[in-house]
Every structure is written in structure tokens, then in C-alpha cells.
Amino acid sequence: MNEAMLEYLEIDSPIHKLTGATKLICLILWSIISMLTYNTFILGFMVIFSIIIFKISKVKFKQISFVFYFILVFLIINNIAIFIFSPYQGVEIYKTRTDLFYIIGSYTLTIEGLFYHLNITLKYFSIIPIALLFMVATNPSEFASSLNKIGLSYKIAYSVAIALRYIPDIQHEYRDISFAQQARGIDMSKKAKISDRIKNSTSILMPLIFSSLARIETISCAMELRAFGNKKKRTWYSARNFEKRDYVAILVLLVLFIISVVITLKNGSRFYNPFI
Incomplete structure (x- = not known):
């Protein structure tokens, strides 16, 4: 890690x-x-x-x-x-x-x-x-269960948990795309000029956006298949x-x-x- x-x-x-x-x-x-x-x-x-x-x-x-x-x-x-x-x-x-x-x-x-x-x-x-x-x-899961326990809707609490989990995922995705682009010859190191680094960083944004959209669709489908939101209450594993x-x-x-x-x-x- x-x-x-x-x-x-x-x-x-x-x-x-x-x-x-x-x-x-x-x-x-x-x-x-x-x-x-x-x-x-x-x-x-x-x-x-x-x-x-x-x-x-x-x-x-x-x-x-x-x-x-x-x-x-x-x-x-x-x-x-x-x-x-x-x-x-x-x-x-x-x-x-x-x-x-x-x-x-x-x-x-x-x-x-x-x-x-x-x-x-x-x-x-x-x-x-x-x-x-x-x-x-x-812990995002435990945090969501705590929010639900103090009165916040479990749907909102779960959204917060997903957002917290999504931050490190974005970081990992950005790092992987950056390494892939550098392997193709795009210089992102400190040796490059700041203007060149800013310009080259744009080559990471589009793949990052598309991968994020694909991840959102995957999560949405998974939640829909599990009938998320159909019940008024739910149990929490990390409560x-x-x-x-x-x-x-x-x-x-x-x-x-x-x-x-x-x-x-x-x-x-x-x-x-x-x-x-």
C-alpha cells in the first residue's frame, strides 16, 4: 500500500x-x-x-x-x-x-x-x-453507520461513505494513468518545465474522467441490483x-x-x- x-x-x-x-x-x-x-x-x-x-x-x-x-x-x-x-x-x-x-x-x-x-x-x-x-x-463504512445512528438518512450516510472511499480510488487511478503516460514518453518529472508539466498533466485528465464515469456506472448498477433504497431502514456490518x-x-x-x-x-x- x-x-x-x-x-x-x-x-x-x-x-x-x-x-x-x-x-x-x-x-x-x-x-x-x-x-x-x-x-x-x-x-x-x-x-x-x-x-x-x-x-x-x-x-x-x-x-x-x-x-x-x-x-x-x-x-x-x-x-x-x-x-x-x-x-x-x-x-x-x-x-x-x-x-x-x-x-x-x-x-x-x-x-x-x-x-x-x-x-x-x-x-x-x-x-x-x-x-x-x-x-x-x-473508516468510511463505520462512519456511515454512525451518521445513520444519530438520525441521518442511511441513503445520505451511504453517499458520504462512497465519497470517502472514492478519494483514494481517484488517487490510485491518477497515479496509474500518470505512470502509463510517462511510459509513453510524456515527461511529468521535476526535470520538466512547470509549463510543460501543466500541459502534460492534461493528458491525464480525460482518461481519469472517463474511468471515473465508468466507476460511477458500476457502483450505480451494483446498488440497483441489491435494491438499495427500497427499505426505510438497513443494518450495518460496521456499526x-x-x-x-x-x-x-x-x-x-x-x-x-x-x-x-x-x-x-x-x-x-x-x-x-x-x-x-
Whole structure:
């Protein structure tokens, strides 16, 4: 099995032992906290806590490294774009201005701007490890059964499970097509120019699209032959009941959520302002 693939691996860890519904609830609470607050201390704590959770899960960084690096590049581009279109966003938020150095035209780098971009970066790094961990530490079948157990229609729950299973399938298919195209002389290596690599990558898209459509038809026929959707309820092979650790995990996230809301209300702002 290729460890660089973003897919579920069975590992004996406290994170993997949580039910899929518990992981989803915790992910939603974690995402809400990250989206609502710009408090540097809360975001910094979330980054450290997410790294600790990732270590506890025993998932190897290599398994998600390619996705992580892609998001890191996106983060850099996003910060640059924010600065280009709104170079003084930090000044407007923190109501002070401390220039560091002049760049060009109307662009001047300020301490307030750097602090604002630091908070944005912390936001991304607080949620990325948890979101990726959710994907690689959640059994799609068990996750679907957990969603159905908490009240979601089994048809929707099963659709979610198929989507989670489809992600690694797409990755494997892309890799196989890429190897086949390279065997035909299409250079996709790092030695090729970026423009050539982008151009050559289009030769992978059409076979990938057609294979995906064929896979969809196969799954649809299989589900239809098994009379999927004819009954109001269904049984689950991977069903699991909530245990003590599930309630503890949800309680921890609820406490963190309440603390972040209290701190935000006490400060009267989503932003921590060290310049006042």
C-alpha cells in the first residue's frame, strides 16, 4: 500500500477507536472555533493541540505530506493575494499603524499587517491537521453507520461513505494513468518545465474522467441490483455504539468551544489586539 495516499489505514490508536460520528462532531466544533476567532492565543493553542492529537493518532506524516505541501503553497499564495488587494487590512482592524519598510507604490509592510497574516496562518494550521486526520483515521463504512445512528438518512450516510472511499480510488487511478503516460514518453518529472508539466498533466485528465464515469456506472448498477433504497431502514456490518471515550472527546471540544466564546465576549472582539 502506498503510504502517500490519502486513505484510511487501520491503526491501533485512541483516535481510530472513536466512532465516526464522534470524529465528525469534534471536527465541526473545531472548525467553528477556528472560523469564529482571530485570538492569537486560542489559535496558537489549537495548533499545538492539533499536533498533539496527530501524534496520538500514530498516523505517519508521509501519508498526508503531499496534501499538506499543496495547502502550504495555497496558504502562501492566499496571504500574498490578501496583501496585494488589501495591504492595510491589519491597520484597519487594530486601529494603529507601525511601518516596517516601504515596498513599492502604495504598499508598505506594517507590524499590524504581519500580525494579521500570522493569525490567518494560524487559522489554517489549526484546522488542516485535524481535517486531514479525519479523512485518514475514519473508516468510511463505520462512519456511515454512525451518521445513520444519530438520525441521518442511511441513503445520505451511504453517499458520504462512497465519497470517502472514492478519494483514494481517484488517487490510485491518477497515479496509474500518470505512470502509463510517462511510459509513453510524456515527461511529468521535476526535470520538466512547470509549463510543460501543466500541459502534460492534461493528458491525464480525460482518461481519469472517463474511468471515473465508468466507476460511477458500476457502483450505480451494483446498488440497483441489491435494491438499495427500497427499505426505510438497513443494518450495518460496521456499526459501533458510543463509548466513554466518545463522550469524553465531545466534552473536551465543547469545553474548548465555550472557553473560546467566553474569551471572545469578554474581549468584545474576535481579534486579540496587542497594540492597544
